[in-house]
Amino acid sequence: MELLGKTNIDFIGMRKISFIISAIISIVGMIGVIQVGRGAANMGIDFSGGTSMQLKFSKPISIADARTALHKNGIAKADLQEIKDGNKLLVKMAGAAVGKPSEMVQTAFKKEFADNAFTVESSTEIGPSIGDKLRKDTLIAALLSMLGIIMYIAWRFDFKFGVGATLATMHDCLAMFAAFYLMNKEINLMFITAVLTIAGYSLTDTVVVFDRIRENLHKNLKGAMNTIFNDSINEVLSRTIVTSTTVFLAAISLFLFGGEVIHDFAFALLVGVIIGTYSSVFVASPIVVILENRALAKNTKTA
Amino acid sequence: MPKGTGWRISLIGIFVLLSFLYLTPTLVAKLPTWWSGLLPKDKIHLGLDLQGGTHLVMEVDTQKAVEGSLDLVATDLEDTLNSKNLRFKRISRNGFDKVSVVLYEKGTADTVQKLIKDKYPSYELSPTFDEGGFVALTLRVSDKDAQDRKDKSVQQALETIRNRIDQFGVSEPTIQREGINHIVVQLPGIKDPQRAIELIGRTARLDFKMVREDISPTSGTIPDDAELLKEKSVDSKTGAVTEIPIVVQKKPMITGDLLTDAQVRIDSQFNQPYVGIEFNSLGAKLFDQVTAANVGKRFAIVLDNNIHSAPVIRERISGGSAQISGSFTEKTAADLAIVLRAGALPAPVKIIQNVTVGPSLGQDSINKGLYAGLIGVLLVVVFMAVYYKLSGMIANLGMILNILFLMGALAALGATLTLPGIAAIVLLVGMSVDSNVIIFERIREELKLGKSPKAALDSGYDKAFLTIMDSHVTTLITAAVLFQFGTGPVKGFAVSLSLGVIINLFTSLIGTKVTFDLFLDRGKVKKMSI
Numbered sequence: 001m002e003l004l005g006k007t008n009i010d011f012i013g014m015r016k017i018s019f020i021i022s023a024i025i026s027i028v029g030m031i032g033v034i035q036v037g038r039g040a041a042n043m044g045i046d047f048s049g050g051t052s053m054q055l056k057f058s059k060p061i062s063i064a065d066a067r068t069a070l071h072k073n074g075i076a077k078a079d080l081q082e083i084k085d086g087n088k089l090l091v092k093m094a095g096a097a098v099g100k101p102s103e104m105v106q107t108a109f110k111k112e113f114a115d116n117a118f119t120v121e122s123s124t125e126i127g128p129s130i131g132d133k134l135r136k137d138t139l140i141a142a143l144l145s146m147l148g149i150i151m152y153i154a155w156r157f158d159f160k161f162g163v164g165a166t167l168a169t170m171h172d173c174l175a176m177f178a179a180f181y182l183m184n185k186e187i188n189l190m191f192i193t194a195v196l197t198i199a200g201y202s203l204t205d206t207v208v209v210f211d212r213i214r215e216n217l218h219k220n221l222k223g224a225m226n227t228i229f230n231d232s233i234n235e236v237l238s239r240t241i242v243t244s245t246t247v248f249l250a251a252i253s254l255f256l257f258g259g260e261v262i263h264d265f266a267f268a269l270l271v272g273v274i275i276g277t278y279s280s281v282f283v284a285s286p287i288v289v290i291l292e293n294r295a296l297a298k299n300t301k302t303a
Numbered sequence: 304m305p306k307g308t309g310w311r312i313s314l315i316g317i318f319v320l321l322s323f324l325y326l327t328p329t330l331v332a333k334l335p336t337w338w339s340g341l342l343p344k345d346k347i348h349l350g351l352d353l354q355g356g357t358h359l360v361m362e363v364d365t366q367k368a369v370e371g372s373l374d375l376v377a378t379d380l381e382d383t384l385n386s387k388n389l390r391f392k393r394i395s396r397n398g399f400d401k402v403s404v405v406l407y408e409k410g411t412a413d414t415v416q417k418l419i420k421d422k423y424p425s426y427e428l429s430p431t432f433d434e435g436g437f438v439a440l441t442l443r444v445s446d447k448d449a450q451d452r453k454d455k456s457v458q459q460a461l462e463t464i465r466n467r468i469d470q471f472g473v474s475e476p477t478i479q480r481e482g483i484n485h486i487v488v489q490l491p492g493i494k495d496p497q498r499a500i501e502l503i504g505r506t507a508r509l510d511f512k513m514v515r516e517d518i519s520p521t522s523g524t525i526p527d528d529a530e531l532l533k534e535k536s537v538d539s540k541t542g543a544v545t546e547i548p549i550v551v552q553k554k555p556m557i558t559g560d561l562l563t564d565a566q567v568r569i570d571s572q573f574n575q576p577y578v579g580i581e582f583n584s585l586g587a588k589l590f591d592q593v594t595a596a597n598v599g600k601r602f603a604i605v606l607d608n609n610i611h612s613a614p615v616i617r618e619r620i621s622g623g624s625a626q627i628s629g630s631f632t633e634k635t636a637a638d639l640a641i642v643l644r645a646g647a648l649p650a651p652v653k654i655i656q657n658v659t660v661g662p663s664l665g666q667d668s669i670n671k672g673l674y675a676g677l678i679g680v681l682l683v684v685v686f687m688a689v690y691y692k693l694s695g696m697i698a699n700l701g702m703i704l705n706i707l708f709l710m711g712a713l714a715a716l717g718a719t720l721t722l723p724g725i726a727a728i729v730l731l732v733g734m735s736v737d738s739n740v741i742i743f744e745r746i747r748e749e750l751k752l753g754k755s756p757k758a759a760l761d762s763g764y765d766k767a768f769l770t771i772m773d774s775h776v777t778t779l780i781t782a783a784v785l786f787q788f789g790t791g792p793v794k795g796f797a798v799s800l801s802l803g804v805i806i807n808l809f810t811s812l813i814g815t816k817v818t819f820d821l822f823l824d825r826g827k828v829k830k831m832s833i
Contacts, residue, residue: 002747054664103497121664127655130360141788148780156773193723193785193793197730197800200781204734204774208741211770239744242690246683246740247733253679254729259671261352261664262722269730 007234011281012226012289018282022171025275029174032181041181043094044188045124047138049131050094051101053123055109057087059116066091066109073108075101083260088121101125138192145196146170149203157210160291165206168284172202175275176268190265198272201247205240205280212236213285225292229285237281244277308824311817315704322711329714347714349491350721350795353669355662356491357499361464361652363484368456368650369449370399376423376442377402378554383422389415392437393527400449402442405434412438456649457484464488464503464652466645471502486652496659498634506607506651507642509559511593512551514601514613520548528553532603534610537630549610551603556593561586565643567636570628576636577628580643587623595619606639672725679729680706683736691743693832694819698739701815705735708806709799721795731803734778738811741774742767743833756831757823764816771811779804 035041045052063080066089070078079092093101102123109118126134149169154162173195180187213232220228251273255266328334329346338344351358373396380402381394389411397403404419406412412431419428419442426442433439444452457480464486465478477489493499515529525531534547564581582590593602594616603613604627612629627639683702687695709728713720746763754762779801786797823831 056663119663120659120661122660123657124659125654125657127362127653129362130656137788141784144788145781145784148784149777152773152776152780189789189793190723193789193796196781196785197796200778201734203777204737207773207777208770211773215766235748236744239740242740242744243733243737246686246736247730249682249686250679250729250733253682254675254726257671257675257678258726259668259675261668262672262726265723265726269726 002238007237008230009234009237010230011233012230012286014282015286015289018286022279022283025178026171026174028182029176029178032177033174035181036177036187042184042186044186044191045092045094045126045131046189047131047135047187048094049126049128050092051105051123051125052090052092053102053105054083054121055089055091055118056121057089057113057116057118060087061089061113061116063089065113069112070105070108072112073104075104075108078105088260134189138189142192142196145199149199153203153207153210156207157214160288160295161210161214163291164284164288165203165210167287168206168279169199169202171283172272172275172279173199175279176272179271180268185264185267190262191268194265194268194272198269198276201272202276202279205243205276206284208239209233209236209280209285210288213288225289225296229289233281233285240277240281244273247273308817308820311813315814315817318708318711319704321715322707325711325714326707329710343715345714345717347710348717348719349665349669350719350724351489351491351658351665352660352722353665353672353720354491355493355660355665356489357493357496357660358656358658359488359490359500359503359654360481360656361460361486361488361504362655363457363460363486363648364651364653365453365456365484366399366650369444369452370396371650372452373400373402373444376426380404380419383418384415387418389418391415395527397441400444404440404442406438406440409438412440416440453484457486459649460652461486463646463648467502467641468499470641470645471499473499485655492662498638500654500657502638502641504652504654505642506648507559507645508607508647509562509643510555510605511557511590512553512555512603512605513593513597514603515550515552516601518550520550525550532605532608532610534603534613547610549603549613551605551610555605556602557582557586557589559643559647561589562643565640567633567640568626575628576631576633577626578631578636578640578643579624579626582623582625584623587621590623590625591619591621594621668722672722676725676729676732680732683732687736687739691739691833694739694743694746697815697818697822698736698743700818701739701810702732702735704810704814705731705803705807708810709803712802712806713799716798718798719795720799723793723796724799727796727799727803731800731807734803735807735811737774738767738771738807739815741770742811742815746831746833750831750833759831760819760823764812768812771808775804775808 032041036043039048063082066080067078070080070091075093077093079094081090081092082088083090091105093105102120102125106120146166146169150162150166153165157165176191176195176198177187179185180191185191209232212235213229216228216232216235248270251266251269254262255270258266325343325345327338327342328344334344377394377396381391384391384394390407391411392405392407394402394404404415406415409431416428416431419426419440423442425445425448427445429441429443431438431440461478461480465476468476468478468488468490473490473493475491477487479487481487488503490496490499518525518529520531529550530553531548531550534549535544536547537544561582562580563583563586566579567576568579569576597616598618599616601613601615604611611627631639680702684699687698689695691698706728709731712718742763745767746759749759749762750756782797782801782804785793786801789797
């Protein structure tokens with residue numbers, strides 16, 4: 001079977017539109033990152049420190065009731081969230097000390113909902129010092145893996161490709177931040193893991209396209225840059241789509257059937273796969289074309 | 304058979320065999336007896352997120368350990384000077400790294416100085432100086448010794464915690480030191496995490512101190528050698544807490560490190576549980592002396608700076624056993640006995656991270672994770688079979704080999720499978736297919752150029768090789784960094800991902816290629832099913 005025969009789409013020509021779209025995504029993503037930096041985004045307690053509990057009640061419970069119950073018992077600030085199946089309630093309290101809050105929540109619910117027994121399915125308490133350490137470690141991890149990848153690409157290709165690949169990868173990471181920021185989903189360690197995974201995946205995708213471009217550049221030294229790039233992208237297009245489809249299939253089954261614990265993680269992967277595919281075609285290559293053309297123009301001027 | 308096929312097939316065969324060998328302990332509940340010995344026994348451990356349990360990170364307040372040892376030096380000096388009839392005004396710990404000694408005359412100061420130099424050569428001794436008309440000098444613990452003490456305290460705390468957990472009864476606990484002053488404790492499948500946490504985190508410093516009836520707790524001025532502590536009692540019916548302040552002698556008569564045993568017993572009269580304790584010979588002798596000298600007076604049983612009870616000494620107690628009674632339940636009495644047996648922590652610990660997953664959620668996660676994984680694999684298998692026909696099936700075979708090898712490798716390393724680890728495996732499914740897609744698309748291109756199946760296959764693999772290498776190396780870089788900096792679940796993800804990438808490189812470049820070679824070699828295939 002073949003989904004696509006020989007295609008001849010002018011991807012590079014569409015760069016004006018794609019750059020505008022990407023710019024918007026990137027700006028939203030940057031706002032998201034800034035909000036994360038300021039602590040204004042929906043931060044997971046693994047970074048902010050605090051307590052998060054998942055409770056399973058025997059009967060349905062409304063968030064409003066739960067909130068009043070907590071208020072009555074001296075817990076003023078708690079973030080409550082309902083999990084659709086099975087009367088589950090997520091309670092999140094930022095920046096609190098380890099030990100006390102989870103007990104307080106349990107006593108409050110035991111007192112106020114005496115006829116609605118519950119079990120604690122999971123509870124996570126993280127002290128502020130750990131949160132700080134994790135944030136620092138994560139930042140270092142993100143920077144190091146970026147640096148490693150850029151150095152590898154710069155070594156395997158050349159600087160212009162390195163720039164294109166780096167910008168495209170950053171674009172993908174920003175897009176994931178944008179999606180999570182707009183949907184007010186929690187930024188936690190799992191999300192960062194997903195971002196780094198997608199950074200690797202998107203690079204793979206970009207590298208495959210770049211490989212073909214390089215090969216064609218060697219074969220055809222005289223052709224116009226735009227044509228060579230377009231041809232290369234078209235040649236590997238069906239691979240790009242097939243691979244994305246398979247990864248997408250795997251990720252969507254995690255998203256739909258993997259359970260609430262990895263739901264957001266799978267969602268981040270889905271967003272990342274789509275955006276990573278888009279960026280290797282519409283972002284990475286056009287940037288290299290622009291850089292190559294500029295270099296050529298300079299050369300002809302000096303010559 | 305084409306050249307070089309033999310060794311490649313044998314290599315795959317060996318790997319398949321090894322994978323099954325290593326997976327056996329994981330898959331088979333009870334290994335036959337002949338298995339143990341030479342054959343592997345490690346199995347894939349399930350992370351706490353999958354089997355339920357508690358993950359704790361504790362911080363040891365190492366500074367307190369240094370202060371504690373300085374307190375000991377101060378008491379020891381007091382005793383020594385007293386026994387030598389050297390008069391002093393005050394000896395006490397000063398700040399976090401010094402002991403100050405205040406004396407009445409210059410003459411004694413010289414003797415004391417000499418004595419200290421002999422007894423504590425590693426301490427830095429200041430020259431004598433004047434302090435409000437008295438002669439003073441200070442001992443400072445050297446930085447190296449302080450560091451040593453801190454290091455030892457973490458090691459001791461680790462041992463003590465390990466003892467407590469062993470006595471509490473948890474199967475396969477992990478207790479590790481992390482960094483300078485952190486201890487990581489993992490308790491898989493624990494039923495009552497709150498109780499375990501209280502048991503582990505308690506300092507459990509036991510002191511017997513005389514009550515100073517001569518000083519009123521409300522007087523506000525308490526002499527240097529006494530301290531104000533509180534006796535807390537909880538009414539078992541109303542739950543109301545009452546606190547009675549009591550002034551006690553600062554210096555303990557007997558401390559908990561002189562204990563040899565602690566057991567829960569039941570009071571036959573009131574049917575109340577209590578903790579019976581046994582002293583070692585030194586403790587027994589001390590206890591005998593103290594009780595003989597203080598009949599009719601009260602002493603306080605002080606646990607972690609709270610007075611547990613303050614009974615009156617009715618008669619001399621010899622024989623070295625005593626009992627701690629109070630409003631215990633059987634559980635609290637048992638826990639107290641455990642911590643007293645295992646010994647006190649050398650310094651207080653603070654729990655700075657506590658992740659607890661209930662067993663039901665863990666089971667739910669395994670089920671859903673496996674279910675999702677299975678569906679993901681199935682979708683990809685079907686897609687590949689439809690899109691690439693027979694070649695797609697070869698890719699699928701490669702993918703299954705991938706999963707098998709990865710599981711085998713995880714088992715061989717005794718690695719821990721976490722939920723993100725399952726996610727990584729599912730992701731690997733997608734990526735494993737990717738290498739084959741890159742190759743197949745190349746082969747299709749070569750076929751379109753009119754090459755024979757065999758030639759198309761070879762040049763397809765050749766041209767795809769670099770691309771595949773590049774894409775795998777970039778993923779490996781990310782995985783390596785995640786492994787270095789990640790904790791818990793993220794580390795599990797990184798392990799699965801990096802192993803998967805390496806294994807995938809092998810199966811896609813050697814595994815599937817050899818299958819193609821075999822197919823194409825037999826009977827000169829005219830057309831390729833791709």
